[in-house]
Amino acid sequence: MRLLKVLMIALIIALAITFLKYKVAYAVTIDGKEVGYVTNKTEFENLIQEEIVNPDEVNVAYVDIEATPEYQLMLIDNTKETNEQEIYAEIEQTAVTTYRVYAIALNGENTTFVNTQKEAEEVVAKLKEENAEKIEEIDITVNEIYTQDLSTIGGETVELASAIDTAEQEIEVTYAEQEKIKSCTLDGVYFSVQPVSGHITSRFGANESIRDHTHKGMDIAAPKGTPIKASASGTITYAGWMGGYGYLVRISHGNGIETYYGHCSKLYVSKGDTVEAGDTIAAVGSTGNSTGNHLHFEIRKNGVQINPQTYVYQ
DSSP states (O other), X not given: OHHHHHHHHHHHHHHHHHHHHEEEEEEEEETTEEEEEESOHHHHHHHHIIIIISOSOTTEEEEEESOOEEEXXXXXXXXXXXXXXXXXXXXXXXXXXXXXXXXXXXXXXXXXXXXXXXXXXXXXXXXXXXXXXXXXXOXXXXXXXXXXXXXXXXXXXXXXXXXXXXXXXXXXXXXXXXHHHHHTEETTXXXXXXXXXXXXEEOTTOOOTTOSSOOSSEEEEOOTTXXXXXXXXXXXXXXXXXXXXXXXXXXEEETTEEEEEEEESEEOOOXXXXXXXXXXXXXXXXXXXXXXXXXXXXXXXXXXXXXXXXXXXX
């Protein structure tokens, strides 16, 4: 018994000496490299979870930490300092945050972004309520977007009122564009391009001394050689000399719709070619019955000339 007491006292003394010289801590290793020590593993892990993995930010979907710390309980010299802040900063640098935002899209184009689906639905409801007439042909949808870089959506989400205001401005633009397209469309053919830029010298239906009938097209003056562009997509059905037209290009656009480009100085297309709106097809000239360099432009429906200015040069 006496020996046991001596041993117990010796153990207590040894422990006392040990704890005077050493302290309990956790050595932290990341990717096999020891980065320091923390005093309390549980508290440190809770800090990482609360501040990095589950931050109090409304549009954070999730966070991946590439640096997974490993802990080893050990005694370290009392003179050694723990370095929780440095270890935390190193782990934080490897965190990859994925954000979830909601886009309000008009005809498939994202226009503004909010944080929650509820906010997005409120924006859509408000737009439909206040812009009923203008959005009949505008498709309004909500897109859930995940991104690791908020700059891809312009840098930030916006407040509800701002999102509504932005979307309404885009509706105005989209509506105006759609109305413009409608006004330039004949039986499904969209005349999106003016053949040449210049001064209109003679309009459709004009009575002038240079001809014995009303004008069946429109004349646009431009310097010789000015590129002439296809007003709409189609197929070349004629490219050559045609009496008073001089050198002429004729394009079929389907549905009985044709365009004529007369008095050209050069032709860049041939019969059978397909062209897109805006493609160069000829050059301005003064061939045929012409009083100067200009483009004679016609639109025909089932062979009958109609006023080009209804759809082009409005």
